[in-house]
Amino acid sequence: MKRHAIAAFVLSLAFGSVHATPYVFEPRHSEGVMRWSHLGFSNPGAQFSRIEGMLEWNAADPAKSSVQAKIPMSGLATGVPDLDDDFRSPAFFDFAKFPAATFVSTRIE
Numbered sequence: 001m002k003r004h005a006i007a008a009f010v011l012s013l014a015f016g017s018v019h020a021t022p023y024v025f026e027p028r029h030s031e032g033v034m035r036w037s038h039l040g041f042s043n044p045g046a047q048f049s050r051i052e053g054m055l056e057w058n059a060a061d062p063a064k065s066s067v068q069a070k071i072p073m074s075g076l077a078t079g080v081p082d083l084d085d086d087f088r089s090p091a092f093f094d095f096a097k098f099p100a101a102t103f104v105s106t107r108i109e
Contacts (some may be wrong), residue, residue, distance in 0.1 A: 032047070066104075068104075071100060073098065
């Protein structure tokens, strides 16, 4: 609960009293990170260099806020070229068939 309160506070500082105006992510200034457990021995990661989307922040009632994002899969990089090739293949994310990942919030807490 404390983390949610801190996150809400930080967002309220960042976005002030914005109610109806969405904050549009700037793709050139946005990135995402994913991490996974590799057989319990290591936790490698990958970065997504561009994220498109928006945050509609309601400072008066954060539960009425929403987030949506589109992540072009072509921006995924692990730093390991062979792993990048594996991720692009049909065995993993199949970039040819699924060129983007999307996220749409169902609730904000």
